[in-house]
Amino acid sequence: MPIALLALTISAFAIGTTEFVIVGLLPTVAADLQVSLPSAGLLVSLYALGVAIGAPVLTALTGKLPRKTLLLALMALFTLGNLLAWQAPGYNSLVAARILTGLAHGVFFSIGSTIATGLVPKEKAASAIAIMFTGLTVALVTGVPLGTFIGQHFGWRETFLAVSALGAIAFATSLLFIPRSIKHTPPASLAQQFKVLAQPRLLLVYATTAVGYGGSFIPFTFLAPILQQSGFGASAIGWVMLVYGVSVAAGNIWGGKLADRKGPIAALKIIFALLAAVLLVFNFTAPHPYLAVATVLLWGAVAFGNVPGLQVYVVRQAERHTPQAVDVASGLNIAAFNLGIAFAAWAGGLVVTHLGVMHTPWIGALVVLGALALTYWSGRLDDREGVPARAATPGTAPAH
Numbered sequence: 001m002p003i004a005l006l007a008l009t010i011s012a013f014a015i016g017t018t019e020f021v022i023v024g025l026l027p028t029v030a031a032d033l034q035v036s037l038p039s040a041g042l043l044v045s046l047y048a049l050g051v052a053i054g055a056p057v058l059t060a061l062t063g064k065l066p067r068k069t070l071l072l073a074l075m076a077l078f079t080l081g082n083l084l085a086w087q088a089p090g091y092n093s094l095v096a097a098r099i100l101t102g103l104a105h106g107v108f109f110s111i112g113s114t115i116a117t118g119l120v121p122k123e124k125a126a127s128a129i130a131i132m133f134t135g136l137t138v139a140l141v142t143g144v145p146l147g148t149f150i151g152q153h154f155g156w157r158e159t160f161l162a163v164s165a166l167g168a169i170a171f172a173t174s175l176l177f178i179p180r181s182i183k184h185t186p187p188a189s190l191a192q193q194f195k196v197l198a199q200p201r202l203l204l205v206y207a208t209t210a211v212g213y214g215g216s217f218i219p220f221t222f223l224a225p226i227l228q229q230s231g232f233g234a235s236a237i238g239w240v241m242l243v244y245g246v247s248v249a250a251g252n253i254w255g256g257k258l259a260d261r262k263g264p265i266a267a268l269k270i271i272f273a274l275l276a277a278v279l280l281v282f283n284f285t286a287p288h289p290y291l292a293v294a295t296v297l298l299w300g301a302v303a304f305g306n307v308p309g310l311q312v313y314v315v316r317q318a319e320r321h322t323p324q325a326v327d328v329a330s331g332l333n334i335a336a337f338n339l340g341i342a343f344a345a346w347a348g349g350l351v352v353t354h355l356g357v358m359h360t361p362w363i364g365a366l367v368v369l370g371a372l373a374l375t376y377w378s379g380r381l382d383d384r385e386g387v388p389a390r391a392a393t394p395g396t397a398p399a400h
Contacts, residue, residue, distance in 0.1 A: 012135025050102020
């Protein structure tokens, strides 16, 4: 594998870290900037909204730019956004910095797979994409807990300074190792993307993705204040985030194998049911430290275990309904994932304001049950149309 893949992996690691590290820092940021927890939660919501907009819209608008030029511009924008967050004088400027960083995130993951496959022979394309996306997994396992630790002990601003240093390293390695002569097919236009959004079956999958992740992220956005209210010290939260990240990595692999064995719909039914159950149980275990950590471990295993099934299923639906735009359909599912996160952080803020932070898990469980209902609906439609439960599909990268 070429060393240029390392540059993409470092970029993915930096981006994955900055997206989720804010979750462990919400109480610290809220206290320092003298804003409410729901307002601090918008730092998650608006970032995800920036990703959702950046992925389809900016990717289409920058389609004619050379890939290396665009990649360098994105990593420069990412680094600048984190530097602005580091020096943000107040809440509004921090929000602007997060949106700016989210826009870079959205375009990066839209073009990253294309660049990765352009670096290797066709028979190694899937392996190249997998290597790049290990950066996300490693970010959840190490980057997020480490960033939370830095923020708890040295201040949340220093976390963003550390992430901007990662962005600078990613920029330098991309400048040195990414070749200029990467051929690429221009991404789908906005008109082509709207055609995909006109397909009811694809819209149903996007709704399932958004609702399923929204339910999980209603409590996850406020995991740090939940743990604090349950008696966890600031230093312990980073360790809990580490437990969650390790579990996510294992759960993603388990979810992929389950979808291969049973088919995506059957796998999604199991995973969404387990996710709703875990969130409901968390309401009762959160006040008890050991039980809370055990529940978070289970939560991580199912929270992202549905990624492979959702991505495979959206590709299958796109091959049937929009065969000329399979990549567009898959990319829009990533946008749906981030719209779900954006909605969750906003809705979770309302729950915290009107009911209290400890009510977010059971409300999240109810929302996940909505995703389970949508999954059953998709399965019924497949049965009616004679679609087999399992079918050969091309490999897909993790949604993000």
